[in-house]
Amino acid sequence: MRRVILAVTGTIAGLVALLGFRSHVPSSAPAVSVGGTSVGGTSVGGTSVGGASVGGTGDSNAAGSPSAEPSASAAPAGSHTVDGNVASTVYGPVQVQVVVGNDKITGVHILEQPTNTANDLAIGQFAFPKLIGETLVAQSAHIDAVSGATYTSAGYIQSLQSAIDRGA
Amino acid sequence: MMVRLKRAEHVMGTVVSFDVDGTFGAAVDDAVRWLHWVDATFSTFRADSEVSRLGRGLIAAGQCSPAVREVLAACDALSARTGGYFSATAGGSLDPSGYVKGWAVERAAAMLTSAGSPSHCVNGGGDVRCTGPSPRGDGWRIGVANPLDAAALAVTVEGRDFAVATSGIAQRGRHVLDPHTGQPAEGLLSVTVTGPDLALADAYATAVFAMGLPRAYRWCEPGYEVFGITADGGTWRTPGFPVAPAPGR
Numbered sequence: 510m511r512r513v514i515l516a517v518t519g520t521i522a523g524l525v526a527l528l529g530f531r532s533h534v535p536s537s538a539p540a541v542s543v544g545g546t547s548v549g550g551t552s553v554g555g556t557s558v559g560g561a562s563v564g565g566t567g568d569s570n571a572a573g574s575p576s577a578e579p580s581a582s583a584a585p586a587g588s589h590t591v592d593g594n595v596a597s598t599v600y601g602p603v604q605v606q607v608v609v610g611n612d613k614i615t616g617v618h619i620l621e622q623p624t625n626t627a628n629d630l631a632i633g634q635f636a637f638p639k640l641i642g643e644t645l646v647a648q649s650a651h652i653d654a655v656s657g658a659t660y661t662s663a664g665y666i667q668s669l670q671s672a673i674d675r676g677a
Numbered sequence: 678m679m680v681r682l683k684r685a686e687h688v689m690g691t692v693v694s695f696d697v698d699g700t701f702g703a704a705v706d707d708a709v710r711w712l713h714w715v716d717a718t719f720s721t722f723r724a725d726s727e728v729s730r731l732g733r734g735l736i737a738a739g740q741c742s743p744a745v746r747e748v749l750a751a752c753d754a755l756s757a758r759t760g761g762y763f764s765a766t767a768g769g770s771l772d773p774s775g776y777v778k779g780w781a782v783e784r785a786a787a788m789l790t791s792a793g794s795p796s797h798c799v800n801g802g803g804d805v806r807c808t809g810p811s812p813r814g815d816g817w818r819i820g821v822a823n824p825l826d827a828a829a830l831a832v833t834v835e836g837r838d839f840a841v842a843t844s845g846i847a848q849r850g851r852h853v854l855d856p857h858t859g860q861p862a863e864g865l866l867s868v869t870v871t872g873p874d875l876a877l878a879d880a881y882a883t884a885v886f887a888m889g890l891p892r893a894y895r896w897c898e899p900g901y902e903v904f905g906i907t908a909d910g911g912t913w914r915t916p917g918f919p920v921a922p923a924p925g926r
Contacts, residue, residue, distance in 0.1 A: 652833060653696060653811055656869060657822025658845030659778070659802040665685070665692040669822065669830075670800055674685045674694050 588616075595621060601629070681812055684709075689716045689778055691802030693785070696812075697794055704792030708785040708799075715781045718745065721772050732771035751876070752776050756856075758898075759884035764856035767887070779804050779842055779879025786875070804842040806875040818921050824866040824906060831867075831906060832914075835921035840875035844868050844882040845906075853886045864889040864908055871919055872901035 588608050595604040601623030608616035623629040655669040665671050680699035685692050686709050693712060695705050720726045727745050730736045738746060752765035752773050765773040782801035786808055789797045796809035798817055807817035819841045820830040834841055844853055845867030855862045870882040881901055885893045893905055894913060902918040914920075 652818045652820040652830070653807075654694065654798050654800040654805045654817070654841075655803065655820045655822055655830070656800075656805050656834075656841040656843045657803040658824065658843060658867060659691055659804070662687045662691055665687075665802075667827070669820065669827075670692070670694055670803070671685070674683050676683070 592620065601625060686712065688712045689720070689781070689801070690722070691778075693782065693802065694800040695789075695797065696799075697789055697797035701789060701792055701794045701797070704789050704794060707792075708788045711788065712781055712785055715744075715777065718742065719748070719773065719777045721770075721774060728771060728773065748773050748777060748780060751780070752880075755877075755880045755884070759881070761856055762887045763880045763884035767854040767856040767859075769859065775883045776876060776880050778802065779840075780876035782806050783840070783875040801875075804840075804875055804879050806840045807836060808838055810837055816921075821869050821904065822867075825910060831912065832869075832904060833921040834869075834871060834904075834919045836871070836919050839871055839873060839919070840878040841869065841871050842875060842879035842882045843870075844879075844886040853883055855887045855889065862887045862889050865893060866906040866908055866910075868893065868906075869904040870901055871904075872898075877901070 590606050590608050592606045593604055595602045602621050603619070603623070604621040606618040606620050608618070652673065654673065657669075660668045660670075682695065682697050682699040682702055682705065684695040684705055686695070688709070689712065693709075695708075697705060717723065718726055719728045721729055721732070723729060727736070727741050731738060731741055731745070738749060741749075749765070752763070755763045755776065756765070763775065765771060765776065767775070778801050782799050782804055783806055785801075786797065786799045786806040789799070790808055794808070796812065798805065798807045798811075800806075803822070805819050807819065811817045816835040816837050817839075818833055818835050821832045821834065821841070821843060822845075823829040823831040824845050845865075853862045854860065865886055868882045868886040870878040870885065872878045872881075878901060881896075881898060881903075885896050885903060885905070888896060890907065893903075896903060897915065902915045904912065904914040904918050906912050
């Protein structure tokens with residue numbers, strides 16, 4: 510389960526980092542607390558990460574058994590879902606749900622996200638799926654590094670290698 | 678259980694990622710310092726770098742540091758080796774950066790080996806050098822990015838002491854130029870080369886990409902393998918390209 514918790518931590522930290530990166534507001538970028546270590550001012554991520562890893566059915570070793578709480582986004586057989594707490598970012602509330610199977614995250618759904626501006630919608634439509642996909646690919650393929658056309662220093666945060674360096 | 682050190686250093690216009698046993702932090706510090714020296718010496722974006730001043734004729738090659746002379750000699754040899762498809766002057770002015778990054782990461786990995794590290798992986802912005810077994814005890818598994826889908830991999834390779842370099846449509850907007858025409862190379866989306874030395878693998882990947890089709894299909898070099906993705910999304914590879922077995926875990 511520990512690996513899953515780390516991966517959730519990485520995903521949420523990555524999502525919040527991406528929000529800050531795309532909006533070009535470094536001075537007011539959302540602070541996030543990951544694993545109890547506060548990186549900035551307001552602690553938002555800590556509660557969310559704690560909720561995702563400890564709450565729900567997270568520790569019930571449910572691999573192989575049907576989900577205790579069927580949800581709209583039904584998990585595949587042998588998997589179960591865990592809802593994170595709502596994290597209040599400076600852009601608005603964000604809540605994620607992870608699908609866990611065989612002690613690994615096999616899916617991530619965004620249950621709630623900011624939809625106030627066109628930028629919010631763009632983040633939901635493009636950035637979240639992209640970052641989630643990268644995290645899942647990096648984890649599911651058991652890869653140690655990624656070779657590809659050179660990314661820029663600024664583009665690194667959205668690279669698969671970045672997801673690996675974050676511990677996905 | 679040994680603690681792994683993962684460090685991502687912004688240098689040379691990209692990020693160099695280290696994956697090494699945590700007891701070799703000081704060696705990583707040394708390697709990072711050296712990479713910043715390489716950046717300051719070879720950057721074509723810094724007017725005061727040795728390479729910039731050499732390119733403008735302000736200094737002669739004989740006045741440059743031994744490292745610069747070594748790189749220039751290697752670039753000349755590679756240009757001859759690749760029929761001119763690798764060139765440190767492909768864009769018209771002196772720019773050895775197509776060789777420098779792979780060379781620098783190869784050296785950084787060697788510094789960790791010299792410090793006693795038996796197992797590490799250094800990724801310089803997509804050009805990877807692996808040493809020894811992975812932390813799992815088997816080979817390092819390196820994904821090759823899919824240029825058509827940033828969240829997907831085109832193929833995964835596996836090996837212990839080997840290098841993986843990829844050239845493609847660059848994120849930084851600097852396309853690979855065909856030195857013979859001065860125009861961006863066409864026909865390919867990306868070329869990945871594996872082999873024992875990252876400096877050579879990186880330069881070969883650039884050269885094969887610049888060749889375009891059909892010449893790229895025919896390229897071969899002892900000890901080096903190639904995997905290419907064509908503009909229509911097709912792929913080809915040489916028989917010895919080290920494709921990883923499907924993960925059965």
